[in-house]
Amino acid sequence: MLFFKECKKVFFSVTYFIYLAVMILMFISQYWFDAKITVEKPVEGGDFGCTTVFDAETIMPNATAAFMNDFYNGEFICYPYGFIKKVHPDAFENEKLCSIISEITGYSAAEIEELRNSAAVLEYYEEFSTTPKIQYKFPDLKIAEGMTYEHFCELIDEADDILGGGSSYNSDGLEYYSKEVPITYEEALAEYNEFAEDDKVTGGLARLFCDYLGIDIVLIPVFVAAAFTYTDRKKKISDIIYSRKISSAKLVLTRFAALVVMMLIPVLLMAAAAHIQAAKLYSGTELDNTVFYTLTLEWLLPNLMAATAFGMLITELSSPIIAEILGIAVWFKEVCLGSYELVGDISSFDLIIRHNSEMYRSVFMANYSEFIFSRCFWAGIALVMVTGTIAVYELKRGGVLNEFRLPFKNNKIKSKA
Amino acid sequence: MNSDCLLRITKSNLRHNFLPYALLSSGLLLFVPVIFGICELDRQLSAQPLEMYLSLTGMFVLTPVFMPEQNTEIRDTVRSKRMDCTEVYLIRSLYSLLFMALIIGGFTLYMHHMNCDVDKWHFISGYGAALFLGSVGFFVSGVSGNTVAGFMASSVVYIANFGMGKKFGDLCIFTISYHTNGRIWVLYAVSAVLIITALIADRYKKSI
Numbered sequence: 284m285l286f287f288k289e290c291k292k293v294f295f296s297v298t299y300f301i302y303l304a305v306m307i308l309m310f311i312s313q314y315w316f317d318a319k320i321t322v323e324k325p326v327e328g329g330d331f332g333c334t335t336v337f338d339a340e341t342i343m344p345n346a347t348a349a350f351m352n353d354f355y356n357g358e359f360i361c362y363p364y365g366f367i368k369k370v371h372p373d374a375f376e377n378e379k380l381c382s383i384i385s386e387i388t389g390y391s392a393a394e395i396e397e398l399r400n401s402a403a404v405l406e407y408y409e410e411f412s413t414t415p416k417i418q419y420k421f422p423d424l425k426i427a428e429g430m431t432y433e434h435f436c437e438l439i440d441e442a443d444d445i446l447g448g449g450s451s452y453n454s455d456g457l458e459y460y461s462k463e464v465p466i467t468y469e470e471a472l473a474e475y476n477e478f479a480e481d482d483k484v485t486g487g488l489a490r491l492f493c494d495y496l497g498i499d500i501v502l503i504p505v506f507v508a509a510a511f512t513y514t515d516r517k518k519k520i521s522d523i524i525y526s527r528k529i530s531s532a533k534l535v536l537t538r539f540a541a542l543v544v545m546m547l548i549p550v551l552l553m554a555a556a557a558h559i560q561a562a563k564l565y566s567g568t569e570l571d572n573t574v575f576y577t578l579t580l581e582w583l584l585p586n587l588m589a590a591t592a593f594g595m596l597i598t599e600l601s602s603p604i605i606a607e608i609l610g611i612a613v614w615f616k617e618v619c620l621g622s623y624e625l626v627g628d629i630s631s632f633d634l635i636i637r638h639n640s641e642m643y644r645s646v647f648m649a650n651y652s653e654f655i656f657s658r659c660f661w662a663g664i665a666l667v668m669v670t671g672t673i674a675v676y677e678l679k680r681g682g683v684l685n686e687f688r689l690p691f692k693n694n695k696i697k698s699k700a
Numbered sequence: 701m702n703s704d705c706l707l708r709i710t711k712s713n714l715r716h717n718f719l720p721y722a723l724l725s726s727g728l729l730l731f732v733p734v735i736f737g738i739c740e741l742d743r744q745l746s747a748q749p750l751e752m753y754l755s756l757t758g759m760f761v762l763t764p765v766f767m768p769e770q771n772t773e774i775r776d777t778v779r780s781k782r783m784d785c786t787e788v789y790l791i792r793s794l795y796s797l798l799f800m801a802l803i804i805g806g807f808t809l810y811m812h813h814m815n816c817d818v819d820k821w822h823f824i825s826g827y828g829a830a831l832f833l834g835s836v837g838f839f840v841s842g843v844s845g846n847t848v849a850g851f852m853a854s855s856v857v858y859i860a861n862f863g864m865g866k867k868f869g870d871l872c873i874f875t876i877s878y879h880t881n882g883r884i885w886v887l888y889a890v891s892a893v894l895i896i897t898a899l900i901a902d903r904y905k906k907s908i
Contacts, residue, residue, distance in 0.1 A: 297840075297849040305856050312864060361737075367745060368737030502859070506852035513848060519772065603848045604764070608724065611855055618862075 285529075289541035298510040302503050303549055306496065310553045313495040318488055318557065321564050322641065324475055331466035338462045339432035344424050345460035346439065347387050350452050352419045354380055355399050363449035365619045370446050383442050387435065389427030477644045483571040485561050487641035492557050492575065493582040494625075494638050496550060500586045501617060501635055504546050505610035508594030509603035511542060521679075531677040535595070539669050542591045547584065554579045582636060585658045588665035589634065596668045599675045631656045705783070706791070713792055717768055718761070722799060725757040729803055733810075741816040747876035749811070750804060750826030752862075755833055755873060757803050759854040761796040762834025765789055766902060767847040786903050793838075793895065800830050821884075822876065828887040829873035833858055835891035835898075842898030845905070 293299050325331060353359045354377075359370045372380060381392055390398065403420040426435075436454035443453040451459060478487050515521045524534070554575040562570060590610070597606035617635045625639035627646035631653045638647050647654075678684035732738075732753050741748075769775040769785065778785055808823045836857050841850025858873070865872045870886035872878060 297844045297846050298852055301849060301852050301856065308860075312867075358740075364735040366736045367748075369739055369741065370737070371739070498863075499859075502855070503852070506848060506855070510846060510848035510852070517770065604851060607848065607851045607855070608760075614859075 285534075285537050286541055289538050290545050292514070293507070293511060293541055293545040296507070296510060296514075298507045299545065302507050302546060305499055305503050306549055306553065309495060309499050310492075310556075314492050314557065315560070317491065317495075318560060318641070319564070322475065322478055322484075322487075324479075325468060325471040327468050329468070329471075331468065331471040333463045334466050334470075335458060335461040336464050337458060339435075341462040342457050342460045343387075343426045343430065343432065343435050346452065346457055347384070347426065348421045348424050349460065350439070350442065351384060351395075351398075351421065351424075354384060355402075355419050356417060359446050359450050359452075361446055361449040363447050365449075368447070368449070370450070372446070376445050379445050380442055383438050383445075387427060387430065387438055388425065474642055478642055479568060482641075482644050483574075484565045484568055485558065485571045486574050486578075487644060488557065488561050489554075489575045489578040490638045490647060491641045492554060493578055494636070496553070497583055497586055497635055497637075498618065500546075500550070500583050501590055502610055502614040504542070504587055504590040505594040506607055507546060508542050508591040509598045509606040509610075511538070512595045512598040513603040525680045531680055532673045535669065535673045535676050539591060539595060539672075542595075543584075543588055546587055546591070550579060550583060550587075551576060581658060582654075585662040585665065586634065589661045589668070592665040592668035592672065596672045596675065599672050599679070629653045629657070632660060633657050634661060709783075709788060710791055710795065713788070714795065717764070717792065718795065718799075721760045721764060725760050725799070725803055728754065728756060728760075729807060732807070738811055738814050738816065740814070741811070743817040744876060744879065746811055746816040746818045747822055747825060747874070750808065750822055751829045751874045751877050754804055754807055754826060755829035756858070757800050758830030758832070758834030759837050759851065759858070761799055762793065762831075763837030763841055763850040763854055764847055765792045765796065765838055766841050766845075766850075766898075770841075770845055770847060786899055789899060789902070796834070797831070800834070801827060804830060825875045825884055828875070828884050828891075831891045832871070832873055832887045835894040839894040839898040842902045 357371055357377075359372070361368045361370050381395060384390070384395055385392060388395070398421065399419065403422070405418040405420060406415050407418060408415055436457070439452045439457065440454050443450050446452070478484065515524055558572070558575045561575075593610065593613075594603075594606050597609055613634075625637050626643050627638070627650065629636055629638075629647075629650035633653075634657075636654060636657065675684065732749050736749050736753065738749065766789065769778055775785075778788070804826045805823055808818055808826065811818045811822075833854050837850040837854030839850075840853040841847045844850070861868060861873050865874050865878045866880055869880070870882045871890065872880045872882050873887065874880070875882045875884055875887075
């Protein structure tokens with residue numbers, strides 16, 4: 284049967300071997316050791332760490348002080364595309380920033396300049412740096428009377444726009460300047476109960492498992508699919524296969540299914556290993572014995588399908604190298620330019636879903652509809668790409684289309700002809 | 701082999717096999733200052749564009765050195781010629797290494813011009829990272845006869861360094877960015893071993 288023949292071909296490919304090595308390495312080095320540290324029931328009187336609470340009265344002066352410090356230093360650290368950019372505002376921009384500070388604090392431009400001289404100054408060195416930095420401190424910084432938090436957000440967003448975006452001064456990132464309070468015993472217990480009772484332990488661990496493996500499963504299958512799709516061309520047997528009776532749809536779908544199944548099996552085996560580990564570590568606790576497998580299918584399968592279909596489509600259209608480079612670019616964009624939050628920031632079109640903790644079930648469930656939407660969306664995109672691959676394959680088979688090549692290569696061939 | 705023959709081989713390879721990857725690397729070179737602010741960076745931050753982004757140049761230009769001959773028809777034709785195939789690989793490797801030096805060296809000078817805190821170690825480290833990534837791809841491509849696998853192995857090393865860089869010890873390619881105190885010469889030595897091994901393995905391989 285063709286499906287099993289294709290599975291065998293996948294299994295004996297070099298790229299599949301590398302895929303196995305990477306996934307196992309990721310599983311052991313990241314998940315296995317994290318999951319080994321068991322979550323214990325909190326004991327009254329213990330230290331449970333801190334959490335931030337939203338408090339506009341704390342956020343506004345803290346954010347303004349940090350903003351003024353950067354303003355006086357003439358340097359703002361921004362991440363407009365996810366990468367660091369030191370922004371040095373020019374005179375015109377400084378004037379606009381100064382007027383924003385003036386509106387927030389109620390000080391005139393001259394008073395703001397005076398405040399620089401009267402502020403407490405701390406000289407310090409950043410780690411590994413030999414250049415001293417200056418930090419201005421404003422212990423009694425006041426916010427203008429009647430300043431509402433909403434208006435403050437508008438002003439701070441305006442400043443972010445002047446800086447080119449990506450600064451820490453925007454309404455979405457202001458919680459960073461919020462107040463920290465200790466977590467109480469009751470809160471810690473409630474969190475533990477969510478883990479032990481609602482998630483039945485394995486629910487939380489399954490999320491952590493999918494979080495780690497989801498990082499690689501978006502990229503590595505692109506290589507396997509690209510190399511596999513390229514095999515016919517590399518072995519110069521494309522024309523022989525084109526002349527066979529089998530339909531393009533059946534051939535492409537069988538290959539897609541073989542790739543997805545072969546790459547899913549080791550992930551499910553790792554889920555089984557994680558399940559056994561959890562059963563040993565939490566013996567005596569009621570566990571959900573299906574969640575590792577259902578969540579793997581729900582969370583990772585759409586990613587695997589999308590990456591495989593992408594690798595197949597781009598390779599059929601052009602070359603495996605282009606598929607790989609585009610795959611790396613997409614992965615880079617998702618990992619480096621995506622969400623900074625590792626927990627609780629899931630949006631409807633996220634390819635890589637992050638929830639880097641076995642805890643915080645309620646935070647995950649609050650975004651559950653977005654999670655489901657994104658999984659359906661990417662599974663749908665994968666099917667669209669597979670349909671596209673069938674169409675491209677059919678066109679190539681009919682001699683209507685050849686893979687795209689860089690023009691200078693074709694020019695040479697034409698000139699020879 | 702006379703110099704005329706050498707020149708013709710180099711020109712032909714540059715035009716047909718090297719140009720797409722050189723363009724890709726040049727695109728990366730132009731892209732880095734757009735996304736990464738290259739102005740008055742301190743020593744550690746200055747290493748990031750070189751070690752983390754321009755190091756990909758090594759992967760782009762060194763990994764596909766064996767690619768043309770991985771087409772069995774081309775390989776058979778090349779093997780029927782008097783000139784040794786390994787010599788052609790050496791020529792391709794040498795101009796690729798030179799191109800990497802130009803890209804990374806040029807960008808280091810540009811960073812210096814932009815008042816970044818860079819010195820010769822930034823170049824050495826950035827070039828070492830590119831060389832190591834490239835040699836991993838070169839090795840896997842040469843030994844397996846599969847350039848796609850070479851790119852895959854090189855990408856995996858790159859990604860793994862992002863997540864677990866310091867755990868790689870001397871083989872961490874982000875030496876200055878992660879402040880690993882790694883011995884950079886180890887990167888160079890391992891790269892040299894990988895390149896030489898791949899060339900020897902290819903020479904004694906009867907078929908792909």
